[in-house]
Amino acid sequence: MTTVAAYAAPAAKAPLERTTIERRAVREHDVLIDIKFTGVCHTDVSQAREGWGKAFFPMVPGHEIAGVVSEVGSGVTKYKVGDRVGVGCLVDSCRECDNCEAGLEQMCTNGGMTSTYNAIGRDGEVTYGGYSQKIVVDENYVVRIPDGLSLDVAAPLLCAGITMYSPLKQWGAGPGKKVAILGLGGLGHIGVKIAHVMGAEVTVLSQSLRKKDDGLRLGADHYYATSDPATFQELAGSFDLIVSTVSAPLNFDAYLSLLKMPGALVNVGVPEESIALNLFSLIYGNKTLAGSAMGGIAETQEMLDFCAEHGLGAEIELIAASEINEAFTRMEASDVRYRFVIDNATI
Ligand code: NAP
Ligand code: ZN
Ligand code: ZN
Numbered sequence: 308m309t310t311v312a313a314y315a316a317p318a319a320k321a322p323l324e325r326t327t328i329e330r331r332a333v334r335e336h337d338v339l340i341d342i343k344f345t346g347v348c349h350t351d352v353s354q355a356r357e358g359w360g361k362a363f364f365p366m367v368p369g370h371e372i373a374g375v376v377s378e379v380g381s382g383v384t385k386y387k388v389g390d391r392v393g394v395g396c397l398v399d400s401c402r403e404c405d406n407c408e409a410g411l412e413q414m415c416t417n418g419g420m421t422s423t424y425n426a427i428g429r430d431g432e433v434t435y436g437g438y439s440q441k442i443v444v445d446e447n448y449v450v451r452i453p454d455g456l457s458l459d460v461a462a463p464l465l466c467a468g469i470t471m472y473s474p475l476k477q478w479g480a481g482p483g484k485k486v487a488i489l490g491l492g493g494l495g496h497i498g499v500k501i502a503h504v505m506g507a508e509v510t511v512l513s514q515s516l517r518k519k520d521d522g523l524r525l526g527a528d529h530y531y532a533t534s535d536p537a538t539f540q541e542l543a544g545s546f547d548l549i550v551s552t553v554s555a556p557l558n559f560d561a562y563l564s565l566l567k568m569p570g571a572l573v574n575v576g577v578p579e580e581s582i583a584l585n586l587f588s589l590i591y592g593n594k595t596l597a598g599s600a601m602g603g604i605a606e607t608q609e610m611l612d613f614c615a616e617h618g619l620g621a622e623i624e625l626i627a628a629s630e631i632n633e634a635f636t637r638m639e640a641s642d643v644r645y646r647f648v649i650d651n652a653t654i
Contacts, residue, residue: 308332309339312654313439314628315365319357322632325654328367328435330443337443338386339378340394345437346371346463346621347647348493349554350577352635354425358579362425369437369649370396370423373452373462383446391452393611395465396601398423398434398448410603412448438628440654450608453615460620463493463646464611466601467621471498471550472610473602474573475505478548482506487542487549487565488527491518492638494552494575496645497621499525504617510546512538512562514641521644525622539564546570556580559596560588568592575599621646627653 309330314323333339351368353359372394376386386392400407401417413420421428424436435442452461471494480486486507488498495511502509503526510529511522519530531538542565549562553576563572569592589596602610614620622645626634634647 309441311440313367313435314631314654315367315435315438316355317365319355319362319364323355323438325628326365328439330441331430331432333378333380333443335380335382336445336447337380338376338383338392338446338449340372340374340392340442340444340449341377342372342374342437342440342442342651344373344459344462345369345649345651346466346493346623347631347634347638347649348466349638350466352638353554353577353579355635359577363427363433366425367435367438368424369439370394371462371465371467372423372437372442373458373465374442374651377441379446385446386449386451391454391458393450393452393461393465394423394437394442394444394448395450395469395607396423397421398444399429402447410605412603413601437651438631438649438654440651448604450604450611453612455615455618456611456620459625459648460623461611461614462648463497463621463623464614465607467494467497467646468501468614469602469607469610470494470575470599471552472501472613473606474550474575474599475502477599478571478573478597480505480507480548484508484547485510485545485567487512487546488552489533489549489562490552490554490576491522491645492552492554492641492643493621493646496521496525497619498550498552499527500619501614503527504619510542512549518644544568548573550575552576554578556582560585563588563594563596566592566594569594571595571597573597573599621648623648625650629653
């Protein structure tokens with residue numbers, strides 16, 4: 308066991324504070340990672356506030372981890388000391404079910420995936436995330452960060468990047484397709500970059516026009532404010548695909564009206580509340596309302612290689628670990644351009 312410094316929420320809705328946690332001794336197939344940077348996902352806020360139901364405290368959030376391997380177990384074959392690596396939303400799964408075999412570990416049907424934090428691991432221990440100095444992870448749940456990507460701008464790709472890449476690819480974002488990204492936050496801004504590079508015609512749907520210049524610079528072709536009712540008239544029936552990253556409840560009937568017939572709205576945002584839906588919004592026009600959760604390990608590596616090839620990283624605001632509570636508050640107010648990233652050296 309190694310004692311490392313970390314930032315943890317001691318209880319639901321309590322401010323995060325500096326503490327220490329234990330990391331397990333490196334096992335045969337484990338790598339020990341010195342964490343350099345950790346992205347701050349809205350999921351960290353929702354879980355630390357216990358907004359999605361019962362959580363484990365103290366909680367060390369963080370599932371956008373970028374660092375360097377500092378020790379490897381005797382059976383490790385994929386990584387060596389000094390390698391630049393990342394860890395995303397999951398650190399284990401059963402490895403045997405059909406989904407695990409198919410590289411869809413995030414949908415493990417045999418006990419579920421083990422989340423990087425706020426979960427009980429298969430060894431019975433609570434998992435702690437990236438707001439810490441080091442982490443020990445089985446090599447099969449670690450990905451390689453290509454040389455072309457700096458670790459700070461790569462960190463957010465480990466959750467935000469894969470969460471956008473996977474549905475954009477699955478639902479055919481590409482040349483000739485009109486794609487709307489709803490919400491220009493951490494997920495949304497990376498979604499704009501990826502959809503643009505995939506060749507789609509990209510529209511940002513944001514609450515206001517405040518971030519319009521940024522949106523166009525990131526690769527959007529069009530930018531509209533959803534606070535303006537004229538947006539819904541002008542864009543009715545426009546999109547092949549809408550990906551919603553909004554962390555608050557929405558009027559889905561209104562957004563489904565923006566789809567072509569047929570078209571798909573894929574939701575990745577996780578509001579705390581349930582939503583109401585008039586099913587005519589789906590039926591007339593053969594429309595699809597779908598969800599998407601992160602991506603598997605192999606697809607996460609594919610996404611990182613894609614981002615490196617195209618020079619895509621997150622737009623980040625680097626913060627000291629002591630600024631984490633302010634960052635949470637700013638994210639709750641949609642005041643982030645576009646991902647807070649903790650410099651783990653400040654822990
Ligand atoms: P974020 O950086 O806070 O961005 C969310 C954006 O949603 C905001 O920037 C804002 O964009 C928009 N928004 C917020 N409140 C809104 C409201 N009341 N009405 C309309 N729009 C609103 O959050 P994030 O880290 O990108 O995460 C987004 C959501 O995805 C969270 O719920 C998170 O838990 C979830 N998530 C899901 C997965 C998955 O696998 N499915 C993975 C990661 C995260 P504008 O200012 O442009 O309007
Ligand atoms: Zn996340
Ligand atoms: Zn499984």
